[in-house]
Amino acid sequence: xxxxxxxxxxxxxxxxxxxxxxxxxxxxxxxxxxxxxxxxxxxxxxxxxxxxxxxxxxxxxxxxxxxxxxxxxxxxxxxxxxxxxxxxxxxxxxxxxxxxxxxxxxxxxxxxxxxxxxxxxxxxxxxxxxxxxxxxxxxxxxxxxxxxxxxxxxxxxxxxxxxxxxxxxxxxxxxxxxxxxxxxxxxxxxxxxxxxxxxxxxx
Amino acid sequence: xxxxxxxxxxxxxxxxxxxxxxxxxxxxxxxxxxxxxxxxxxxxxxxxxxxxxxxxxxxxxxxxxxxxxxxxxxxxxxxxxxxxxxxxxxxxxxxxxxxxxxxxxxxxxxxxxxxxxxxxxxxxxxx
Amino acid sequence: xxxxxxxxxxxxxxxxxxxxxxxxxxxxxxxxxxxxxxxxxxxxxxxxxxxxxxxxxxxxxxxxxxxxxxxxxxxxxxxxxxxxxxxxxxxxxxxxxxxxxxxxxxxxxxxxxxxxxxxxxxxxxxxxxxxxxxxxxxxxxxxxxxxxxxxxxxxxxxxxxxxxxxxxxxxxxxxxxxxxxxxxxxxxxxxxxxxxxxxxxxxxxxxxxxxxxxxxxxxxxxxxxxxxxxxxxxxxxxxxxxxxxxxxxxxxxxxxxxxxxxxxxxxxxxxxxxxxxxxxxxxxxxxxxxxxxxxxxxxxxxxxxxxxxxxxxxxxxxxx
Numbered sequence: 144x145x146x147x148x149x150x151x152x153x154x155x156x157x158x159x160x161x162x163x164x165x166x167x168x169x170x171x172x173x174x175x176x177x178x179x180x181x182x183x184x185x186x187x188x189x190x191x192x193x194x195x196x197x198x199x200x201x202x203x204x205x206x207x208x209x210x211x212x213x214x215x216x217x218x219x220x221x222x223x224x225x226x227x228x229x230x231x232x233x234x235x236x237x238x239x240x241x242x243x244x245x246x247x248x249x250x251x252x253x254x255x256x257x258x259x260x261x262x263x264x265x266x267x268x269x270x271x272x273x274x275x276x277x278x279x280x281x282x283x284x285x286x287x288x289x290x291x292x293x294x295x296x297x298x299x300x301x302x303x304x305x306x307x308x309x310x311x312x313x314x315x316x317x318x319x320x321x322x323x324x325x326x327x328x329x330x331x332x333x334x335x336x337x338x339x340x341x342x343x344x345x346x
Numbered sequence: 347x348x349x350x351x352x353x354x355x356x357x358x359x360x361x362x363x364x365x366x367x368x369x370x371x372x373x374x375x376x377x378x379x380x381x382x383x384x385x386x387x388x389x390x391x392x393x394x395x396x397x398x399x400x401x402x403x404x405x406x407x408x409x410x411x412x413x414x415x416x417x418x419x420x421x422x423x424x425x426x427x428x429x430x431x432x433x434x435x436x437x438x439x440x441x442x443x444x445x446x447x448x449x450x451x452x453x454x455x456x457x458x459x460x461x462x463x464x465x466x467x468x469x470x471x472x473x
Numbered sequence: 474x475x476x477x478x479x480x481x482x483x484x485x486x487x488x489x490x491x492x493x494x495x496x497x498x499x500x501x502x503x504x505x506x507x508x509x510x511x512x513x514x515x516x517x518x519x520x521x522x523x524x525x526x527x528x529x530x531x532x533x534x535x536x537x538x539x540x541x542x543x544x545x546x547x548x549x550x551x552x553x554x555x556x557x558x559x560x561x562x563x564x565x566x567x568x569x570x571x572x573x574x575x576x577x578x579x580x581x582x583x584x585x586x587x588x589x590x591x592x593x594x595x596x597x598x599x600x601x602x603x604x605x606x607x608x609x610x611x612x613x614x615x616x617x618x619x620x621x622x623x624x625x626x627x628x629x630x631x632x633x634x635x636x637x638x639x640x641x642x643x644x645x646x647x648x649x650x651x652x653x654x655x656x657x658x659x660x661x662x663x664x665x666x667x668x669x670x671x672x673x674x675x676x677x678x679x680x681x682x683x684x685x686x687x688x689x690x691x692x693x694x695x696x697x698x699x700x701x702x703x704x705x706x707x708x709x710x711x712x713x714x715x716x717x718x719x720x721x722x723x724x725x726x727x728x729x730x731x732x733x734x735x736x737x738x739x740x741x742x743x744x745x746x747x748x749x750x751x752x753x754x755x756x757x758x759x760x761x762x763x764x765x766x767x768x769x770x771x772x773x774x775x776x777x778x779x780x781x782x783x784x785x786x787x788x789x790x791x792x793x
Contacts, residue, residue, distance in 0.1 A: 154364045160408055161456045164435020171438050173539055173560055179436070181408060210553075234677050237559060252557035252583060259555050267550045268435075272456050276593075281553045281585060317676045346367045 147187060147336060154339045156185055158272050159308060159323075162265030169260050170314075174236050179313040180261070182323075186307040190326075193293065193305050205289045206250070208258020212266050214277035215338070216331035220266065222258040224321040226286050229254055235314040255284045265323065273338040304332045354469075355381045355398065359391040359417060360406035360433070365457060369404055372462035388412030388420075395421055400428065402469045406455075407434040418450045431465040433457060495567070495602030501595075503527045503548055512602070515567040515580060532566055540564035540584070547586040547598050556584040558605040565602065581605035629704040631681055632688040640703040640711055647701075647715050648758065648766045655760035659722030660769050661712040662754045662777040663691070663729065666785040668708040670742035671749065683738050683749055684708065690732045694725070711773075719757045719790060726753045726788040734786065750786035752777060756793045769793045 147155070159182050167180040206229030212218040224232065230246050233253045259282040270277050285292070308323040327335070354377070358369050366384050373380060383398060385391035387409055395403075403421060407414035418430045432445060435455040445452050451468045453461050477485050489496055490510040498507035504527055508520040523531060528544070539561055543554045556564055563579035583605050589597040627639035635643070644660075651658040665671070665687065672680040691702055691710065701713040712729070714722055730753055738749040754777025756769050776791035783789060 150364060153362050157362045157364050157456075160362070161435040164408070164455060167436045168438060169542070172542070177438060183410075231676070231678055233559070249557075249559040252555070253559035256555050256557040256560055259553070263546070263550065263552045263554065267546075267552060268456070270550070276551070278588070278590060279552045281587060282555060315676075316673065343364060343367075346364070346371050 150343055151336055151339050152185065152187075154343055156182065158269050159185070159265055161272065162268030163261070163310065165268060166261040166264035169264060170257070173256075173260070174314065176235075176315045177313075179311075181311045182308050183311060184309040186309075188305045188307060190303045190305055193307070201289065203289050204286060205292050206254055206284065206286050207292050208254055208262070209283050209285070210259070210262045211280045212277045213279075214270075215275050216327060216334040218266070218277075218331065219326040220262050221292075221324045221326075222261055222321065223292070223324060224254075224319065228319045228321065229286075231317065232257065232312070232314065232319055235317055250286075251284050255282045258282050258284065261323070273342050275338055304329055350377060351379055353379045353381065354402060355383065355400040357383050357385060357391060357394060357398075357400040357403045359385045359388065359404065359409075359414070361386050361409045362406070365406060365433075368457045369462065372457065372459050373466070375459070376462065376466060388414070388417030391417050392420060395425060395428075399425055403428055403430045404465060405430060405432050407432055407436075415445075418445075419448055422449050429469045431468055433461070494604075495600070497528075497600040497602075498589075499528075499548070499598040499600070501548060501597065503529075503544065503598075505531075506597070512567070514570060515572070515604075516565070517568070517572050528565075535566045537561060537564040543584075543586060544598070544600075547588060551588040551590060551596060553588060554586045556582075556586075558583045567602065567604075569604070632685050632704055634688050634692070634702050634704040634710065637703065637705055640701075640705060640713075643701055643703075644711075644713055644766060644770075647699075647713055648769070651715060651758055651760065656716050657718040657760060658758040658769075659714040659717040659719070659725075660756050660758075660773045661714065661722065661726050661729070662705070662773040663710040663712065663751050664753075664777055664781070665708040666745065666750045666752055666781075667740065667743040670744075671740055674742040686736055686738060687733055687749065687751070690736055691729055694728050694732050700725075717757075718759075719755075722755050722757055723788060723790060726755050729753065730786065730788055745785045752780035752785045753788045754778065754780050755788060755790050757790075758793060762793075764793050 163180040163182055167178045171178040204226040206224050206226050208222045210220050212220055230250060233246055233250050236253055236257065237249060262282070263279070266277055266279070304327050306325040306327070310321050310323055312319045312321060356373060358366050360366050360369070370382050373382060383394060383400065385394050389412060391405070403418070405414040405418050414432050414434070418432055421428055422430060426449065430450040432450055432452050433455045434452055437452045437454060442452050453464045453468070455461070479485050479488060489507065492509060493511065495512040495515065496507060496509040497505060497512055500506055504525055505523050508523040513519050513523070518531065528536060529541070540556065543556055546552070547554050558581050561584070563582055564584060565582060567580045567582060568578070569580050581604070583603045585601050587599045587601070589599055591597070627635055629636045647658060668680070671683065688702070688704070688710070695702055695712065699715045703711045703713070705711040714725060717725070730751055733751045734746070734748060736749065739747065740749045741747070743750065754773050754775065756772035756776055758764050758769050772791040772793040776789045779789040779791065780787050
């Protein structure tokens, strides 16, 4: 895998800044409170480099929302939070004193919607800015051990590259950290960077 | 009423080089006579305004270190006649009103010919 | 409507009409092409009326802003969108059967909007709606929010204290007993100081933990089995103290106040202390006086108010 240039990473970061900005805007309309979403760090990794230690997630249960995007390139996109954080986020979104068991009932669909808003916003920012068009599957939420979820990320024949975005989500002034993980084949990555190069050269 | 041919100085503040390039290109397309200076952070912007006070300024809201809104407030408190546009992909609720109260205006990202046109309108016509 | 055959005499339309969820198909301009029986029944609008209109023209002012935004996004971006029942009660004007539109109570809905792309120029949007009202789990949550529904549970799920419903019955009966047996009864109203600030600053999870800790310590101070601690509201508690007069009641109240303060739960956003504290109002029923449950309750409330006004973290008494 050829390492991306500084300009390419800069452009990619800008795309995700716009995407997460729009996502935060949509979320705050839905929740009715201030929402901030930022991407302090982007990493491009080989699948073999990704493991739970690399992401500081050893021995935790993760809540994962997943959507498969297809078009000029294919991206398997996931929003990841630890399960504890996911429940807190659900409570913040629903804004009331619910008990733990009540929260668990809403967790699945509330997290699905949260993931859907964020993933759609990021990928549609990509579509808008890079002038392409993507389709997607409906979001799926699952809760599993971090090892198990990330094992879906580990080397598959055609998906050796992982783009990891560390994200900070602030709802009602409570700050949470999570990850946006995008899996793509090296062919897809090449294609993505081709579009980014076109975007940069068009400036 | 400012003329499109007048020479003005615009300071572009954004940590993303790509963003600064886009703003520069879009602005120069409409105002080829303007002088564009760049800063990659709020701190850098504050140093520059003292040396080279610009007529207009664009600031990205999302920068490491000093947030864009702070940078805008600081610049305006020293140079209140500067017109400042804050670019943001996440303009919520009453942010536009609080921006107006300090003499700035929010414009949506991504930066396109259209959003730059909005910025120019604020700089030259102003509300 | 194309009634293409699926098999023998069976058409696709018949299959879609038999499905037990709502299906609405829109073209890329948002015009309705399919409106299955489920939707027709739960909206009170027939397919004949709905077809070729847009949802907004069928239901001006009746669609939630979130739904309209989601639909716009789906049509423009062609990405699938979910509207969870958790965050959106009832985006569409759909009702449980039989429809009583006048009472205006919409069905709880879960909605997904899926784009169907045939080609660059030809794409559609399929809206699927399911009824969430019948979920057994959802009923449990509804019960804690709706007092008129009957409820078996008498304890508060979060703290383990008795709940408001239990209080109503128990207070009446203890009061009645005090009146008949000519004994005194004291009522305490306890409220956490600046608790909204606590939640805002430390978050709801911390807020819940604080409530649990407070209840635990209050419970520990109440030794007699007849003394009842109740979670009266979000951050408000009541204590029924049978066979207790003013002096005894005030002593217990002071013990409770101190116990909470001694928990030393840090509270940076309290305006009167650096830890979680409570204000307590107390009122007493004296036998032989013309009084009733309402008067004593109101007096305890007024006493609580006096405690707040006096600067919080204190106990005040009000004669009934």
